[in-house]
Amino acid sequence: MANGMSYALEFERPLLDLEQKISELKGLSTSSGSDFTAEIARLEKKAKKLQGEIFSDLSRWQVVQLSRHNARPYFLDYVGLLFTDFLELCGDRHFGEDPSIVGGFARFDGQSVLVMGHQKGRNTKENMARNFGMPRPEGYRKARRLMELAERFGLPILTFVDTPGAYPGLGAEERGQAEAIAVNLEVMSRLRVPVISTVVGEGGSGGALAIGVGNRVLMLENSIYSVISPEGCASILYRDATKSDKAADALKLTAKDLLGMKVIDEVIPEPPGGAHRDPVKTAEALGRALRKHLFALRSLSGDDLVEDRYRKFRALGVFTDS
Amino acid sequence: MAWFSKKKPVRSAPRATADAPAASRMHGLWVKCEQCEEIIYRQEVERNWNVCPHCQHHLPWPARSRLEALLDPGSFEEFDRGLEPQDPLGFTDSKKYKDRLKSTRKALGENDAFVAGVGRLEGHTVSLGCFLFEFMGGSMGSVVGEKITRVFERAHDLRCPAIVFSASGGARMQEGIFSLMQMAKTSAAIARFREVQKPYVSVLLNPTTGGVAASFAWLGDVMLAEPKALIGFAGPRVIEQTIRQKLPEGFQRSEFLLEHGMIDAIVPRRELRTKLGQVVGLFS
Numbered sequence: 001m002a003n004g005m006s007y008a009l010e011f012e013r014p015l016l017d018l019e020q021k022i023s024e025l026k027g028l029s030t031s032s033g034s035d036f037t038a039e040i041a042r043l044e045k046k047a048k049k050l051q052g053e054i055f056s057d058l059s060r061w062q063v064v065q066l067s068r069h070n071a072r073p074y075f076l077d078y079v080g081l082l083f084t085d086f087l088e089l090c091g092d093r094h095f096g097e098d099p100s101i102v103g104g105f106a107r108f109d110g111q112s113v114l115v116m117g118h119q120k121g122r123n124t125k126e127n128m129a130r131n132f133g134m135p136r137p138e139g140y141r142k143a144r145r146l147m148e149l150a151e152r153f154g155l156p157i158l159t160f161v162d163t164p165g166a167y168p169g170l171g172a173e174e175r176g177q178a179e180a181i182a183v184n185l186e187v188m189s190r191l192r193v194p195v196i197s198t199v200v201g202e203g204g205s206g207g208a209l210a211i212g213v214g215n216r217v218l219m220l221e222n223s224i225y226s227v228i229s230p231e232g233c234a235s236i237l238y239r240d241a242t243k244s245d246k247a248a249d250a251l252k253l254t255a256k257d258l259l260g261m262k263v264i265d266e267v268i269p270e271p272p273g274g275a276h277r278d279p280v281k282t283a284e285a286l287g288r289a290l291r292k293h294l295f296a297l298r299s300l301s302g303d304d305l306v307e308d309r310y311r312k313f314r315a316l317g318v319f320t321d322s
Numbered sequence: 323m324a325w326f327s328k329k330k331p332v333r334s335a336p337r338a339t340a341d342a343p344a345a346s347r348m349h350g351l352w353v354k355c356e357q358c359e360e361i362i363y364r365q366e367v368e369r370n371w372n373v374c375p376h377c378q379h380h381l382p383w384p385a386r387s388r389l390e391a392l393l394d395p396g397s398f399e400e401f402d403r404g405l406e407p408q409d410p411l412g413f414t415d416s417k418k419y420k421d422r423l424k425s426t427r428k429a430l431g432e433n434d435a436f437v438a439g440v441g442r443l444e445g446h447t448v449s450l451g452c453f454l455f456e457f458m459g460g461s462m463g464s465v466v467g468e469k470i471t472r473v474f475e476r477a478h479d480l481r482c483p484a485i486v487f488s489a490s491g492g493a494r495m496q497e498g499i500f501s502l503m504q505m506a507k508t509s510a511a512i513a514r515f516r517e518v519q520k521p522y523v524s525v526l527l528n529p530t531t532g533g534v535a536a537s538f539a540w541l542g543d544v545m546l547a548e549p550k551a552l553i554g555f556a557g558p559r560v561i562e563q564t565i566r567q568k569l570p571e572g573f574q575r576s577e578f579l580l581e582h583g584m585i586d587a588i589v590p591r592r593e594l595r596t597k598l599g600q601v602v603g604l605f606s
Contacts, residue, residue, distance in 0.1 A: 166536075166555065166556075167564075168555065168556030168560045168564050169561065169564060169565055170561060170565055170569070172556075173554050175582075176540075176582070176584050177536070177554075177555040177556070178531075178535035178540050178554060178555035179540045179584060181537070181555070182505075182509060182535075182539070183541070185505055185509035185510070186509045186510070186512055186513045186541055188506075189509060189510035190510075190513045190514075205502060205533070206505060206532075206533050206536045206537075206555075209502060209503075209505055209506055210536075212506075213506050225499060225502075226502070227493045227494075227495050227497075227498055227499060227501045227502040227533070228493075228495050233495055237415035237416070237495070238415060238416070250411065250413050250415065251498050252411050252498055252499070253499070258499060261410065263499050263500070263503065309510070313506045313507045314507055314510065314511075316464075316507055317464035317465075317467055317468050317500055317503070317504065317507065318408045318410040318464050318500055319405050319407055319408055319464045319468055320405070320408060321402075321404055321405055321406075322404040322406060
C-alpha cells in the first residue's frame with residue numbers, strides 16, 4: 001500500500017524527514033558497528049512527540065488532504081484485509097462495466113455478505129482505468145443490481161464510500177447519470193437486508209450518497225463527506241478555487257463535524273498519522289465497527305430494517321416550523 | 323447614488339447561489355423576451371402563462387402563478403408555509419448565509435424555495451409543489467427537502483397522485499451535508515408513497531440539475547418537461563471544464579433527453595393542464 005510512488009503531504013514532511021534520519025542511523029549502526037542506540041531512542045521520542053503535535057490538531061483542509069492521500073488504503077485493500085473468498089461480479093447488463101465501483105460477494109467472519117465500494121487508482125495508469133474513482137451511470141446500475149441480488153438472498157450489504165463524485169462527462173449525461181443515482185437512493189431506502197455504509201476516504205456528494213443510504217453510516221476519522229468539494233465550493237462562492245481551506249471550514253465536512261451534527265453514527269479512529277501509516281490497524285478498527293453494527297442489526301426483520309433506515313434519513317434536516 | 327447601477331448578467335444556466343435575479347426581468351410594463359428579444363406588453367405575456375407570444379419561448383413562470391393557473395380555480399390550499407430555514411453550519415461566504423436568507427426572504431416574501439399544498443386538477447385531488455427558482459436558484463436545503471417529503475407523505479395519506487414541478491440548480495451548499503441528505507430523504511419518501519399505487523408526475527422546468535435532478539425529480543412514474551429546459555446532473559460549465567471541449571448545441575435540453583430515452587414527453591406550457599389531467603386520470 002504505502003509504496004515508493006506515494007507522495008508526502010506538506011505537513012507530514014517534518015515527521016517523514018525525521019523518520020528517514022532514524023532509519024539511516026539504524027542502518028549505520030548495523031553496517032559500521034558503532035552504537036547509536038541512545039541517539040536513535042532520542043530521535044524516536046522526538047518523532048513521537050512531533051507526530052502528536054502535527055496530528056492532534058489538524059485543520060479541516062489537512063483532513064481533506066489526508067482523505068485523498070494516495071497511500072491511503074482503498075476499498076480493495078480492505079477487501080483483502082477483512083474478507084475472504086471474494087467473488088467480484090461485473091457489469092450493469094445494459095451498457096458496460098464500470099471499474100470505479102467494485103462489488104461482489106465475500107465472507108466476513110464466515111458469513112456471506114455483499115461488499116461494494118468506490119475504487120480509486122494509485123498511479124496514473126490505474127486511475128485511468130478506475131476513472132479516479134468517479135463512477136458513470138453503469139457503476140451505479142451495477143451497484144443497484146448487486147444490492148437487489150443481495151436482498152434476494154437475504155445477505156447483508158457493506159458499502160465503502162471513496163469518490164470525488166459522480167463523473168461529470170458527456171456520455172455519463174447521455175446515459176442518465178442523474179437517473180442512475182436517483183434510482184439507487186430509492187432502491188437503497190427500501191432494501192430488506194442490513195446495510196452499513198462507511199466513508200473510508202472522500203464522500204463526494206450525490207456520487208457518494210448513491211451507495212451510502214445505510215442503516216448505519218460510519219466514517220473513518222480522516223475521511224470527509226460533503227455536498228460539494230471544497231474546491232468547487234470555493235470557486236463558486238469565493239470565485240477563487242485556491243480558497244479551498246476556507247471552504248473546507250465553512251462546509252464542516254470532517255467525520256468529527258458530521259458526528260457532532262448527528263448525521264453519522266460513529267467515527268472509526270485511525271492509527272496515529274492516518275490510515276496510510278498503518279493500513280492493517282485501520283482495517284482492524286473498521287472490522288470491529290462493522291462486526292458491532294452488523295450484530296446489532298441482525299435481529300431486525302426486513303420491515304424493521306426498512307423502517308429503521310427510513311426514520312434515520314427522515315429525521316435529517318434543520319428548520320423551524322411555526 | 324451612482325448614475326448607472328451594475329446589473330447582474332442574465333445566465334442561461336443559473337447557479338444555485340444566484341440571489342433572486344430572474345424575477346427582475348418581469349418588472350415594469352414591458353418585458354423583453356430573452357429568446358427573440360421582442361419587447362412585449364407584460365400583461366400579454368402573463369395572459370399567455372409567460373410564454374412569448376412571438377416565438378413561444380418559455381419564460382420563467384412564478385410558482386404561485388403556475389399553481390393558480392393549472393389547478394381548478396380556488397382549489398389550492400397551501401401547506402407548511404411556516405417552515406423556516408436555519409443556518410446549521412454558521413455558513414459565511416461573501417455574505418453570512420443568515421443575512422442572505424433574510425434579504426431574500428424579505429425581497430420575495432417567501433420563506434424558502436418551495437411552495438407545497440393540495441389542490442384539484444381537472445377535478446382530481448392532487449398533492450403537489452413547485453420550486454421558486456428565484457429563491458437562491460431554487461436550491462434544496464432542509465426546508466425544501468422537508469416540504470417535498472411532506473408532499474409525498476400527504477399524497478400517501480390522502481391516497482392521491484403527487485406532482486412536483488422542479489426548477490433548481492441542485493443542493494444548497496450553504497446547508498452542507500444536510501442539503502445532501504435531503505436527496506436520500508425525499509427519495510425514501512417516494513419509495514414509501516409507491517405503496518398506495520397512485521402516480522407521481524415529475525415536471526422538469528428550466529433548469530433542473532444537480533442533487534435535485536439526481537433524486538426525487540428523476541423518480542417520476544411519468545416524466546414530463548417543458549420545451550428547451552436545461553436538465554442534467556452536472557452543469558454545462560462543469561462538463562466543459564472536465565472534458566475540455568465545447569458541448570454540442572442542444573446538449574442537456576428537453577429535446578435531447580427525450581431523444582435519449584430519459585423522459586416521457588415534452589409538454590408546451592399551454593398544454594400542461596390538459597396533459598397532467600390526462601395522466602392523473604389514466605392512473606386513477
